[in-house]
Amino acid sequence: MKTISIEHAKALVQAGAQLPLNERMKLQRQRLTELVGHVKEHSPYFARLYAGVACDADITQLPITDKATLLANYDDWVTDRRLHLQQVLDYVNRDPLKNRSLLLDQYTALRTSGSTGNPLPMVRDDYHNKIHGQLIAQRLLCGAGADVLDISKHRRASVIHLSNGASSYGALLRMKAAHPESADNLLGISVLDSVDHIVSQLNEFQPETMAGYPSMLAQLAIEQLQGRLHLSLKHVTTSAEMLSPENYQLLREAFRCPVANNYCMTEGGEVAMTHDCPHLHINDDWVIVEPVDANNCPMGMADEWSAGVLITDLTNYVQPIIRYFVSDVVRISPSADECCPLPVLHIRGRALDMYTIGGKTFSVAGLVTEAEVWPNLVRYQFVQTTPDTIEVRGVCQAKPETVLQPLCDHLTQFLTRQGCPAARFTWSSEPLLHNKRGGKIPTYIKI
Numbered sequence: 118m119k120t121i122s123i124e125h126a127k128a129l130v131q132a133g134a135q136l137p138l139n140e141r142m143k144l145q146r147q148r149l150t151e152l153v154g155h156v157k158e159h160s161p162y163f164a165r166l167y168a169g170v171a172c173d174a175d176i177t178q179l180p181i182t183d184k185a186t187l188l189a190n191y192d193d194w195v196t197d198r199r200l201h202l203q204q205v206l207d208y209v210n211r212d213p214l215k216n217r218s219l220l221l222d223q224y225t226a227l228r229t230s231g232s233t234g235n236p237l238p239m240v241r242d243d244y245h246n247k248i249h250g251q252l253i254a255q256r257l258l259c260g261a262g263a264d265v266l267d268i269s270k271h272r273r274a275s276v277i278h279l280s281n282g283a284s285s286y287g288a289l290l291r292m293k294a295a296h297p298e299s300a301d302n303l304l305g306i307s308v309l310d311s312v313d314h315i316v317s318q319l320n321e322f323q324p325e326t327m328a329g330y331p332s333m334l335a336q337l338a339i340e341q342l343q344g345r346l347h348l349s350l351k352h353v354t355t356s357a358e359m360l361s362p363e364n365y366q367l368l369r370e371a372f373r374c375p376v377a378n379n380y381c382m383t384e385g386g387e388v389a390m391t392h393d394c395p396h397l398h399i400n401d402d403w404v405i406v407e408p409v410d411a412n413n414c415p416m417g418m419a420d421e422w423s424a425g426v427l428i429t430d431l432t433n434y435v436q437p438i439i440r441y442f443v444s445d446v447v448r449i450s451p452s453a454d455e456c457c458p459l460p461v462l463h464i465r466g467r468a469l470d471m472y473t474i475g476g477k478t479f480s481v482a483g484l485v486t487e488a489e490v491w492p493n494l495v496r497y498q499f500v501q502t503t504p505d506t507i508e509v510r511g512v513c514q515a516k517p518e519t520v521l522q523p524l525c526d527h528l529t530q531f532l533t534r535q536g537c538p539a540a541r542f543t544w545s546s547e548p549l550l551h552n553k554r555g556g557k558i559p560t561y562i563k564i
Contacts, residue, residue: 118197118223119155119244119434123251130251133402134459141402148431149176149405156437159196162187163437176405176440181413181427183442184384188237195240195436197221205238213290224435227287229383236490239383245432249386252400257354257377257390265326265352268292268299274322276306276315276329276337278486285328285356309483311535312336312471316346326352331360331378333480336471338364338371350374356381358482359464365395380462384438385428389462398452398459405429406462407440408447418449422465472561475505475537481561487528493520498549501563505537509544517546 133141154172156163166180187194191202199221208220209228220226226240264270277285286305293300304322306315308330315337319327327334327350334355340346350372360378368376380389380397388404389397399406408416408423416423426447430438446465452458471478481499488497488511496512509528513520521544532540550562 118242120242121244121247123247126247126251127255130248130255130403134256134457136402137458144402145405145431146173148403149429152431152434152437152439153179155434156196156439160194160437162190162193163439165193176407176429177415179440181440181442182438184237187441197224197240197435200240200435202238205240206236209236209238209287213287213294217291217294225287225291227383237384240436241386241433242435244434245386245430248403248432252387252390252403253379256392256398256400257379257387258352259393268296268302271325271351272302272304272322273326273328274304274306274319274324276308276327276333278309278482279305279307280486280490307483308333308480308486309531311477311479311537312340313477314535316340320347323348325350326354327372328354328356330480330482331355331358331364332471332482335364335367336478336480338367341371348372353377354379360391360395362395365391380464382428382443384441384443385430386432388428392454392457392459394454394457396453397462397464398454398457399449399462401459403431405431406447406449408449409442413442416448418451418460420448422446422448472499472501472507472563473504474501474507475532475535475540477535477537479535484528485560488524491520491524494524496549498559499561500545500550501561505540507540507542509542510547510549511544512549517544 133144136144150173153167153174157167157172158164170178192200205220205226209226220240224240224242225246226238228236228238258265266273275285275289277289279286289303289305293303304318304324306318319337327348334353337346341348352375353368353372354377356379365376365378375393376391378391378397379387381387385404387400388406389399392398405428407427408419409425409427410416411424413425415427423446425442425444427440428438428443429440448463450461450463453461471480484499488494493514494511495514498510500508500510502508509521509525511517511521525542525544528542529540550564
């Protein structure tokens, strides 16, 4: 396991943000060379993949990786030979309130899913955790007060997916466990709840800081402006989706406090984040971001949108992420802010919607978090056909009726509990629909 002191991590992150481009790229290359040398020696999978490739090879000479291939080779992928797929899955699926131990007494672990429907557990070592923790503390929260996230002083609400293995929920539980004397100052609210119920919970709890999906928080900003939500916040943090400039301004107007946005992923950590501004600045001294075209050729800083993006995390030495393909549609431009030299990441492929059914409004993020971990569901789409009906379409690894019908029953029961007894989910074997512009298949579409 690669380790680092918190003081050293703090110094490295602080210094990197101020380096000119040529110095950051030199540092990035050094870190990539060190990582490649480590994986060639300690990961049987990467040793095979990089056979004949020099440790100091240009990144474009390294083969591209993807979730399905890495998951299929999991036990050979990890660099700690004691780690095995089922063991890690068992760990992330444990009850974290009953078992607060570290994996093998030294690692944290969480789970992602994404478009394949198969959970990918990610093990993180001390080096990754401390570097990425400092990226959040120094860059994401640079416009906030020094103690804004001190839960002994401020109540915090997180509108997230309350599921074991979800990174945000795991972080919430770890915070509660680490500070039992202040646990009552932390509230997790399910993104599956209706907007009305979320508003009610927030009004009762009265948090001073709040985190969640941009689509959900934008809806809550409207509730605040229209007088149904009554919060006095000191800080708002968004993640997991695109935060548009319009919604950034909406949140600032509604809550009158600093707004931070973090483009992060379970696999790659804190990829890009705001620096007290609407723009997402790439942490390119620690994470390499390569927009690629339809042939997976790097596009660099181009005006065109990519067909996907390759992510390399220079901090994870136990479960390395190197040129890992993600289907997000992005482009990169030079910095637009004088106070931050880091390049800007523009995202077109992560924004989620709200939907209204049975007279109540919910976040599509709630549907996504259910579908992503549903057994044998490879791809999915929610098609709203009437004000009270949503049709689930999907690509399944088993007979559709054995996969989609239980999911429809589950979601229909949820709506009934939320006071929408007339609303229902049905399933269809019809193909997934493309958006009107002929682009990617949207998660949710209304017809």
